Amino acid sequence: MDGHTYPITGATVCTQHSETICSQRYRAVRAATLSLAAPLSAEDMVVQSMPDASPAKWHLGHTTWFFETFFLKATPGYIPFDPQYGYLFNSYYEAIGSRQPRAQRGLLTRPPLADVLTYRQHVDTHMLRLIEQGLSCDVRDLLELGLAHEEQHQELLLMDIQHLFSLSPLAPAYDPAFKPDAPKPEAPGAPGRYVSRPGGLVEIGAEAEGFAFDNERPRHKTWLEPHAISDRLVRNADWLAFMADGGYSRPELWLSDGWATVQASGWTAPFYWRQAGEDWQIFDLRGLQPLNPDAPVTHVSFYEADAFARWAGGRLPTEAEWEAAARDGVLHQVEDVAWQWTASAYLAYPGFQPGAGAVGEYNGKFMSGQMVLRGGSAFTPQGHSRPTYRNFFAPDKRWVRAGLRLARDAGSATINLDDGFAADVVAGLSARPKSLSPKYFYDAAGSDLFEAICRTPEYYPTRTETRLLSDIAGELVADWPNDTVLVEFGSGASDKTRLLLDASARIATYVPIDISPDALNAAAARLKTAYPALSVLPVVGDFTQNVHLPDALRDQPRIGFFPGSTIGNFTPDESRRLLRTFRTVLGADARLIVGADMVKDEATLHAAYDDTGGVTAAFNKNLLTRINRELGGNFDLDAFDHLAVWNAAQSRIEMHLVSRHDQIVTAAGHRFAFKASERLHTENSHKFTPESFAALCEGAGWQVAKSWISPDPAFGIFVLA
Incomplete structure (x- = not known):
């Protein structure tokens, strides 16, 4: 645990x-x-x-x-x-x-x-x-x-x-080996994703057999409306955004008693947070430690949890919603991190009977002025908790190891939040700061707009990479074996692929992988016409996942192709995971060709991502058009501005959509508030040096075998093995 x-x-x-x-x-x-x-x-x-x-x-x-x-x-x-x-x-x-x-x-x-x-x-x-x-x-x-x-x-x-x-000025450690609430390796720092729940008549409470406290019984039926519940707990990073947005100073977010408590007690942060200059620390059983933004927030009261949920455009789940979801196995971080506040007052179940004698005072007499918490915490002995367990504390208590997960009412029965796009949009627009994955740019219109971006005079990466590929294609394919399978991740229009196909007759099969079926099928049809001897096997899928290649290709040599500096759209940790995924898809002996844009002057970068013709702005806003079309959204595209900004500290150019005024939008059956000047982060494009790119690849188990760097504006092509 x-x-x-x-x-x-x-x-x-x-x-x-x-x-x-x-x-x-x-x-x-x-x-x-x-x-x-x-x-x-x-x-x-x-x-x-x-x-x-x-x-x-x-x-x-x-x-x-x-x-x-x-x-x-x-x-x-x-x-x-x-x-x-x-x-x-x-x-x-x-x-x-x-x-x-x-x-x-x-x-x-x-x-x-x-x-x-x-x-x-x-x-x-x-x-x-x-x-x-x-x-x-x-x-x-x-x-x-x-x-x-x-x-x-x-x-x-x-x-x-x-x-x-x-309270000690020495800030002593109880246990220096106490493990912090580090995220699980399979999803480091992952934000919560809303999981749609159908509602209906459910049973909650403990069965008649086996041990349970009297307040967990009797088991009974209750009605749930359709809703969605987050699979993970709210993180410290989310809470920092709440604080930065004035969460502790905005009475409209708080229940009346909660706001009075905030004012009287002077709350400005979770219970054990301590500010050290511009940074935050947290006091836990190891003593005073740097705040881990990816860890779930803990030691917040019900009042704080309720205010955060309102700020985030959601609510706290009821205890019945929580128990039903926990029983169905859709929740992570259930009982080993923090107890989770619910929206339910601590009251007797229908037909509740306290135990006989003095032990009857154990639970029943506290059923007033308390709120129910579900789950368990890092302090809870293993095996003590269970899905029916009802913990309870007064709403102002903060020394309890308690956090929260969010819920929402289902606004539309036609939206399936188990669909990846819908779930990611709801999660991304609920996050602080708001963000969406750039992979959703590429519907048919988005793919066409990106091809148009590549033709703008300001956007150098495509021209520079294409020129470099043309110059080195013969050298690049010189040692490729017969019957090579060329696998392209995020193939788009497959234009650069033609340079490799023209340079080598040893490519027997081309497997383009792309999330957009329209762009994929159109590109595959063009290639089949241009290269009739080539076997083209398109795969519709998210290349960030472990895509399954056709079994018939299992014994053929494979070479991966990942051009366009798409690697720069991911954080360093995401890039390493992606490169490891490519290794799994391609096989241990495969090679991978990666195009990566190099660091250069800010003016060149800014112009490339904010062209004077507005094509990049249209590409960015097309994401909102897709949400409107596919998820029942009502985004007003004229109410958002395209913004490109260079982040020198992270060595990346960022794209955002900036709200022009305070507004409420709807998407995937949910409402989301945007404040004036609030940003929706839509894309990163990291830039590299040869040294930084080699270090990134080494961290994912690849070595740079060959590399070529173009003249300015510099772009690199790397062969990994």
Whole structure:
């Protein structure tokens, strides 16, 4: 799991009526609590940092008191360890008796820690003896509750330690090896994608069999309207954009109580964020650390989560929407990063009945003024959580390890958000800053416009690359074997391909891969006419994915072709992943020809991406036309300006669409707000030096075998092996 490593203590207990299993489980859970307390000093364990938190020593005593009170005191012949402990370590059980006020638990310097640890040993000895004598079914159920209760306090212990240590000027580390919320390798830093959900009648809540808290029952039917829910949690980068847009100072985003709390408490950032000059740091169990923008945001209140969702053009999911999606397996980051606020108040399910006796106070009496959280966190013991689990806290609480995922109402039943284009548009327009992938430029009209760009006097890359390819074509293909398969990624009109076809008779098969079927089929038809002996096998697909080539080509030598400096449209990390994907598609012994634009003066670059004839602007705005046509959008193209800007720090020219005024647009059944001057980032075009390009390729497992650089405006062609 992401975060602290716990002993695995979440298995179901006593299902086989085996006292040995019960004993082992009891020992494991109790030992896990001591393991979590082990890094603390005696001084750490007595301090109470705020009324909501409890000292570590109290947690150790209270979890022990639970077993003594609800098990051992009813056992004939048992003598309580210390009768006063019933007052000191009771939490909120009115039926049991009076207790130390919660806000004054930090005053309990006595009993000393050694006595509390002896108390645990005493109770453990008697509990294990009781378990080994055999438990009735009712007592087994109560034991499961007691162990789940202790696991809850293991999480509370870490929450309270983090809060305590955050107040120290030394910013001490509880555990230097604590793992941050790094994104999973398969999707590093990935923003959430909305997943469409059909709605309808669903069942939520725990089944009658097996352990669950009483607030998870009874299982019942509820109606869901069609909606969409994000598959991932909101990231720190998203929250930084919210803050930069004045999120904490805009009352229109906040619930009334939330805005009053923001004003009274002076909130300007998540709970554990600390500003260091122009940068942000976060305090976690490792101490003070640089803020990772790709990590999910944590330690925000319900009020903050609700305000962010409103700012992002979405909402928080209801707990029923969350549970149904979790059960269907469509969510990532479910239970190992952060609890997730929902829009649901913590109320009883229809037909709810609290447990009998004092344990009936466990959940039911808190069903007022609280909001439900679902999932689990990096502090949650493994196996403790489940899809039906209902955590709950007051809406202003921030020391909880809580984050959020977004949801939206479905605005149109005709839009399928499982479609890649629709899902990416909704995700991109919901992000901060807004962005869309350049791969969606290339519908039929976009492909034609790009060919027109290539003919503008300002756009040098196509002419320069074509001239260079023409000059070196013979040298480039000189050692190609017979029956070569030429695979072009993002083939477009396939114009540059002709230079290679003309230079080598050894090319038996040409496989163009392109996302636009119109452009692909037109180019394939032209090539079949011009080269009747050539086998042309077009593949409609996204070349960034692992495209499957025809099986008949498996044993033929393959050479990949990726011209046009399309490699520059991707971030360095994306480029490395793409080059690794090409290796998978082509095979281990294949070669790859890549065209890459070189760094040059800013004036030349700017003119190339903002031509005086406005062709590039039309190409950029055609993306909005496509959204209007295919996704029911209502973008006014005249309400956006084309912008090209050189980003020297990232060595790239960027294209944006800039909103001329405040406006609301609709696409894929959703509404998106644009502020005046807000940018929609549509394309990057990274520029390289020979050294930087070679380093990029080496990071993806390729080596530059040959290279040619044209005269100014410089463009490079590289053969990778």
